[in-house]
Amino acid sequence: MLLLCGGLRPSTAKRAAEINPRDAENGRTALSLAASRGYDDIVRLLLKHVADVNLEDKARRTALLYAAEEGHKAAVRLLFQDAAASGNHVAIS
Numbered sequence: 001m002l003l004l005c006g007g008l009r010p011s012t013a014k015r016a017a018e019i020n021p022r023d024a025e026n027g028r029t030a031l032s033l034a035a036s037r038g039y040d041d042i043v044r045l046l047l048k049h050v051a052d053v054n055l056e057d058k059a060r061r062t063a064l065l066y067a068a069e070e071g072h073k074a075a076v077r078l079l080f081q082d083a084a085a086s087g088n089h090v091a092i093s
Helices: 010-018 030-037 041-047 065-068 073-086
Strands: none
Touching: 030 041, 030 073, 041 065, 041 073, 065 073
C-alpha cells in the first residue's frame, strides 16, 4: 500500500486505495474509463478524491494515454494540471 500511495498519511492512503480499484478483466480504473470517454466532470471528481493519474492497466496504458488517443483535450488538461499541482510526474509511455 505504501508503494502505491507514496508514503501518504494512513487516512490519505486509505482514500487512495478506495478510489483506485481496478477491474478484474483488464486492470482499468474508474479514472482511466472516465478519461477515455471524455467524462470531464467525473475525471475532476476522481482527481479531487486522490485518484492516481499514473496507474497503468494490464496493457500498460494510463488514463492520460486513453484521453489523448480519444482526443479528449479537457481530460488531458485536467490530468496534467492535477499532476502539476500535486508535484507528481505524469508517466508517458
